[in-house]
Amino acid sequence: MITNKQLADIIFPDIKETIDDLEKRYPERNLPEGAEVTRFAPSPTGFLHTGSLFTSLICRKVATQSKGIFYVRLEDTDTKREIQGSGEQLLSQLKIFNIVPDEGYLGDHDEGQYGPYVQSKRANIYRVAIKYLIEKGRAYPCFCSPEELEEIRRDQEKNKQNPGYYGEYAKCARLTNEERVERIQKGEPFVIRFRSTGNHLNKIKVNDLVHGDFEIAQNDQDIVIYKSDGLPTYHFAHCVDDHFMRTTTVIRGEEWISSLPIHVELFEAMGWKAPRYAHLPVIMKVDEATGNKRKLSKRLDSEAAVSYFLEDGYPPEALIMYLMTIANSNFEEWIFANKFEHMEDFVFSFSKMSLEGALFDIGKLNFFAREILVKKSKEEIYKTALEYSQKYNPELLDLIERNPKYFMDIMNIEREKENPRKDYEKYGNLPELIGFFYEDRYNNIIKNPLPFNEKFTKEVISETLSALRDGLSYDLDEQNWFANMKAIGGSHGFAANNKEYKANPEAFKGTIGDVAELLRITLTGRKNSPNLYYVMQILGKAECDRRINLVISLLK
């Protein structure tokens, strides 16, 4: 007769440590009352997902708010899907958004007393726990091949039974230890399964910080906890790691809710207290093909990858602000009251979190991004735009490097006033928006037809332009300059203001607005630009005259 203890020793002969040893190695944390220990546990399978940024933002917030600890754990147990270097990348992207862990996996090294924080380096810890479960009779080796499993599944489908490895279908659960040892010694490959004592007809009560109390069917699946490659599955690793890393609150995506019964039973079987859970709603998007909502998909949606916003040159704070409005809608009111400053002081609460996945709203992101950029000084704009362009945008980098001061002058137009214009939401489209300030780019722009108002003939345009060229002074302040332009417009048949024009439309060719538009299009090639007065100040009379002459000759 082979006992479970003997079986465990045969499967894991090298494992001498016990659960008690681990308990001593990873003692309870000494933290103030109410402090929460949270964790972000990504798999190194690609770039940072917008949903992951959301989750880690909440983790960081909750830990900071409660004077607790936020750590990162790399879940690299799926060796097949692992992408080299993505762990480091994840961490460096989090840092861009000012989400910095207190301990754990930091990209190039681990920090903290509860490590290692990379799951593949924790294999022996999991083995200790699994050995313990085998000894207790709560885990057993399973020799079923993928084909056998497939057959079981087909059977269940036919008989309209729940799919899975449980009850009478769990054939390896009924093997004797003698049979197990024999097959192991023959070299048959195996996994370790958890022995569930549950029944899916029973309901268990669970609590979630976001969803509150609800009932869910008990777990009855003998799930795999130890794969044939020697690493644990997610469920088991979660249980062991969050216990020994002393996580108080597990914050993760809603897709995990349905495996909660597994986790509850796992913690019970180990004799551990389960952490608190907060299952966050996922960020959605309307699928253009079906018209239905679906989870933001990395493959289908560019905005699912955080790198998309970085490459486009959005200020990172804007994405965080936007994500906070999804997290707690009262954040919006709060941030308005605080003039878009010090968002880190906002107090987040799970109870104010919406239960439904929000549709990603790029328009609202743009709104926040404009608010953020408008508050930056020209020096800050220069610094951040330079950093961005060095990394992502050679075209913009070229423009900035030609003359940093010139770039700052451009970006500073009407910036240092009480209600500045909010023209810019990201750096990515700067070459398009301010390109006309640069002669070579301007020369390219006017190769295309200019968007003049069709009600004006070429003659009227040329005439007005040459009058402006000869009559406009560059030495006046803005007000007098505008009066100067009004006077020139007046002598060429343009009304000085809307009222005058509306009172007697036949008497005029147009309004002073039309004059300004002609000049703007001529100088910038665009219907909209920053304040014309400052554009002309920056360009200078010689360049403005050159452009006017060029356009006049083009009109002929």
Place this chain on the structure above:
RNA sequence: GGCCCAUUGGAGAAGUGGCUUAACUCACAUGCCUUUCACGCAUGCAUUCAUGGGUUCGAAUCCCGUAUGGGUCACCA
């Protein structure tokens, strides 16, 4: 299909039985202002809270059914 979760305007939402003729923000529209666009200011945008029934003097708010949407059912996390 089973199980779980959700359902207030184009979007995010407030609302926890009478204070709601449903707040606020984005978007959109209009007007004023105006050198364009913007900024700013003002106004408009759900007679109605998926739907049917019930409880109640009274329901977006409580109960039940239905519909719709989402999640999940791996040696992936």
